[in-house]
Amino acid sequence: MAPEALLSPLHRADGSATYTHNRYSILGAVNGPIEVQRRDEMPEEATIEVNVRPAVGVGSPKERHLETLLHSTLRSIILVRSIPRTLVQITLQIRSLPEEDAMLGVNTSLLILPHLLHTALLALLFSSVPLRAIVTSVLVAIPFTKGAGPLLAPSAKELMRAKPFKSIHVFAFSGDRKMLLNESDGVFGFEEWDEACEMAEEVCCKEEGGVGLGEGMEVDGQSATENLEQWLREVVKSKVEREQRWRVAT
Amino acid sequence: MSLPISIVLPGDKIPPDSLPKPQNKKKALTLGPGLRHIPPETIAASIAGALVTDNKKNAAWIEYNSGRYLPSTGDLIIATVHTSGGENFNCSITPNTPLAALPHLSFEGATRKTRPVLPPNSLVYTRILSASSAVAPELTCVDPSTGKSEGLGPLKGGMVFPISLGMARRLLAGRKGGVSVLEGLSEKMGFEVVVGRNGMLWVEAGSVKRTLAVGRAVQEVDEGGLGEKGQKKVVERVLKGI
Amino acid sequence: MPREAEISLNERAFIQQALQEDLRLDGRAFDAFRPLQLTFGDEYGVADVQLGKTRVIARVSVEVTTPPPERKFDGVFQIITEFSPMASPAFEIGRPTDAEVILSRILEKAIRRSNALDTESLCIIAGLKCFALRADVHIVDHDGGLIDASCIAVMAALQHFRRPDVIVEGERATVLSVREREPIPLSILHQPLCVTFSYFEDEDVFLVDANAAEEQVRQGEVIVTMNRHGEVCQIAKYGGATMDPLAILNCTNIALQKVRELSKFIQARLDEDAAKRNAGGLLAELSAENAR
Numbered sequence: 179m180a181p182e183a184l185l186s187p188l189h190r191a192d193g194s195a196t197y198t199h200n201r202y203s204i205l206g207a208v209n210g211p212i213e214v215q216r217r218d219e220m221p222e223e224a225t226i227e228v229n230v231r232p233a234v235g236v237g238s239p240k241e242r243h244l245e246t247l248l249h250s251t252l253r254s255i256i257l258v259r260s261i262p263r264t265l266v267q268i269t270l271q272i273r274s275l276p277e278e279d280a281m282l283g284v285n286t287s288l289l290i291l292p293h294l295l296h297t298a299l300l301a302l303l304f305s306s307v308p309l310r311a312i313v314t315s316v317l318v319a320i321p322f323t324k325g326a327g328p329l330l331a332p333s334a335k336e337l338m339r340a341k342p343f344k345s346i347h348v349f350a351f352s353g354d355r356k357m358l359l360n361e362s363d364g365v366f367g368f369e370e371w372d373e374a375c376e377m378a379e380e381v382c383c384k385e386e387g388g389v390g391l392g393e394g395m396e397v398d399g400q401s402a403t404e405n406l407e408q409w410l411r412e413v414v415k416s417k418v419e420r421e422q423r424w425r426v427a428t
Numbered sequence: 429m430s431l432p433i434s435i436v437l438p439g440d441k442i443p444p445d446s447l448p449k450p451q452n453k454k455k456a457l458t459l460g461p462g463l464r465h466i467p468p469e470t471i472a473a474s475i476a477g478a479l480v481t482d483n484k485k486n487a488a489w490i491e492y493n494s495g496r497y498l499p500s501t502g503d504l505i506i507a508t509v510h511t512s513g514g515e516n517f518n519c520s521i522t523p524n525t526p527l528a529a530l531p532h533l534s535f536e537g538a539t540r541k542t543r544p545v546l547p548p549n550s551l552v553y554t555r556i557l558s559a560s561s562a563v564a565p566e567l568t569c570v571d572p573s574t575g576k577s578e579g580l581g582p583l584k585g586g587m588v589f590p591i592s593l594g595m596a597r598r599l600l601a602g603r604k605g606g607v608s609v610l611e612g613l614s615e616k617m618g619f620e621v622v623v624g625r626n627g628m629l630w631v632e633a634g635s636v637k638r639t640l641a642v643g644r645a646v647q648e649v650d651e652g653g654l655g656e657k658g659q660k661k662v663v664e665r666v667l668k669g670i
Numbered sequence: 671m672p673r674e675a676e677i678s679l680n681e682r683a684f685i686q687q688a689l690q691e692d693l694r695l696d697g698r699a700f701d702a703f704r705p706l707q708l709t710f711g712d713e714y715g716v717a718d719v720q721l722g723k724t725r726v727i728a729r730v731s732v733e734v735t736t737p738p739p740e741r742k743f744d745g746v747f748q749i750i751t752e753f754s755p756m757a758s759p760a761f762e763i764g765r766p767t768d769a770e771v772i773l774s775r776i777l778e779k780a781i782r783r784s785n786a787l788d789t790e791s792l793c794i795i796a797g798l799k800c801f802a803l804r805a806d807v808h809i810v811d812h813d814g815g816l817i818d819a820s821c822i823a824v825m826a827a828l829q830h831f832r833r834p835d836v837i838v839e840g841e842r843a844t845v846l847s848v849r850e851r852e853p854i855p856l857s858i859l860h861q862p863l864c865v866t867f868s869y870f871e872d873e874d875v876f877l878v879d880a881n882a883a884e885e886q887v888r889q890g891e892v893i894v895t896m897n898r899h900g901e902v903c904q905i906a907k908y909g910g911a912t913m914d915p916l917a918i919l920n921c922t923n924i925a926l927q928k929v930r931e932l933s934k935f936i937q938a939r940l941d942e943d944a945a946k947r948n949a950g951g952l953l954a955e956l957s958a959e960n961a962r
Contacts, residue, residue, distance in 0.1 A: 306495030311439030427655030
């Protein structure tokens with residue numbers, strides 16, 4: 179199942195998106211480039227502020243941790259040097275989580291990380307902040323059960339069925355296949371990690387004309403998702419079509 | 429007009445055969461918003477949108493219609509006076525961005541003794557004299573070569589209506605922009621409009637009702653992405669109501 | 671500290687002139703609300719309210735805690751409001767603006783202190799265990815009318831919410847998960863809703879549901895909270911303008927009519943949502959409540 183994206187649901191923000199995937203629903207908004215406070219100003223770069231707001235309650239160390247991860251990843255894709263002494267403010271409001279999220283017995287901040295990254299990217303794309311590249315991200319979970327292959331971008335239900343897990347990994351790649359982020363949790367060897375990494379890269383940025391969809395990517399008998407980059411392209415296409423519809427309208 | 433739209437994402441390298449093919453080989457390639465040159469000869473997109481090329485001007489740019497207005501030299505905008513300093517009016521172009529300077533003397537016929545008085549929150553139609561990422565933008569209300577105002581200056585009365593950045597570009601692009609609603613309305617009623625590239629439309633049509641009708645008609649065309657026929661319908665409806 | 675942009679002089683004069691001619695910018699009547707949309711999430715207790723361009727998300731959640739010693743027989747209920755920087759860069763997290771303080775104060779008075787929720791029903795074992803209910807209000811898009819929209823969101827979320835069932839055996843309480851037993855709706859005593867009137871002194875006009883531009887021009891506001899039975903929960907007046915007491919009485923009359931319409935709307939949306947959830951008619955069989 180490809181993620182669902184709703185474009186520009188908010189009126190005030192410079193760019194916004196609602197993102198829903200595997201029953202994770204997040205609202206993201208970007209304001210920028212705007213005036214930065216003196217204490218945060220950097221002479222040659224834009225300041226990036228990431229706020230993750232949980233669905234319930236105020237932020238906790240978990241959200242702070244996610245903010246740090248998102249900040250460093252997004253900083254590397256935003257062309258910070260082309261908009262110096264400004265602020266790009268990214269706010270991500272978690273709207274709902276699958277109810278299984280807390281029951282999996284794994285590091286829950288990893289489960290939501292790819293979704294947060296995608297939401298932030300969509301909001302950034304619609305705010306027209308200059309970017310160096312796009313970023314796509316995916317979760318890979320390796321269960322304890324012998325013989326069961328790694329799960330690729332599993333839904334919370336699938337995770338529930340396959341638990342417990344040996345390790346879970348989040349990978350993020352830029353459009354030019356460079357790894358931007360890797361967070362892993364659990365016990366794993368290099369081979370396992372390497373396999374997970376390759377799978378993730380495949381989903382994130384497999385080039386057209388490479389391995390066909392469904393070939394060699396069959397996970398647990400389920401045909402794999404489409405390439406995330408293609409999905410992103412479709413989303414942008416629908417945005418452009420909406421903006422340009424006056425050209426074809428009668 | 430239907431264009432084969434080619435969608436680009438940030439980081440996409442623009443292949444040489446997608447770049448404009450100029451008739452005049454000597455003309456240097458111009459890169460517009462959303463494209464950047466990575467030496468030696470890579471051209472990559474930095475904004476998601478549609479790639480547009482112009483063979484005559486040997487230019488390429490990304491067309492997009494979302495996000496915040498970024499000041500660029502030569503643009504006509506509607507600025508809001510924030511405060512008046514010693515030499516300049518400090519004006520805001522978009523909310524929460526650094527203020528731009530509009531010198532007191534950059535109005536037609538202004539001297540030290542006869543400079544205009546603009547209280548905070550008044551609107552001025554100005555041109556961006558210079559804009560860069562290094563310094564705050566500078567504004568002017570006169571044409572530097574002639575010293576004439578060319579229609580620029582404080583806006584009195586009327587009402588501003590927020591419009592999308594794309595709509596502002598279309599309104600200023602003339603026939604190519606495909607906006608006929610104002611022309612249609614002007615056949616039956618008189619009004620004055622000013623289009624700011626920063627997504628503002630100022631309208632003064634004599635009465636509240638007429639001003640509102642004009643402003644809302646443009647907003648409707650903008651939001652609905654209306655074509656020629658749709659705009660005609662809007663014009664008919666608006667004129668009937670007045 | 672970033673500040674909210676002020677409205678231009680031209681817009682201010684135009685809005686006032688329009689009001690003198692009995693016109694609003696969006697063509698609404700003086701006592702009309704903007705189009706209202708209310709959607710519920712997959713989970714219980716999430717209400718997403720869109721009032722024109724204003725958008726508020728309210729979310730009700732529950733956990734088990736020890737009740738405060740001075741209120742042994744009550745549960746805990748709190749409303750937490752938060753202006754997100756999404757709505758405007760002028761909103762900073764952890765630094766409430768005046769508007770935010772007023773909003774949370776009004777919601778506190780309107781919903782919590784008017785006893786809209788029967789907090790005694792949240793008690794599990796007196797003095798030992800109770801439910802702590804919290805309503806998080808996230809303002810994500812701001813075009814005026816925040817108080818009215820937030821109140822609708824909180825009340826709708828409370829009515830939509832289901833708390834887990836508990837079994838009490840002596841001093842032991844077991845909270846049953848949603849899978850084990852159908853959760854229980856909250857006991858709501860009445861449904862207060864807010865209607866904000868913006869007052870323009872020079873034109874002597876009261877506007878219902880002003881948008882952000884109108885809010886910047888107004889000289890005063892009256893917030894009337896009442897339920898559909900016409901019981902006034904609170905009236906607050908802000909801004910320096912003086913008002914005629916009779917005009918305020920008139921406001922309450924209009925408010926009653928608006929509150930009745932809003933209550934009906936919320937109920938209709940709740941019924942729709944319930945029908946959607948109860949697609950197979952399974953819910954009635956699973957219900958743990960006995961019809962008393």
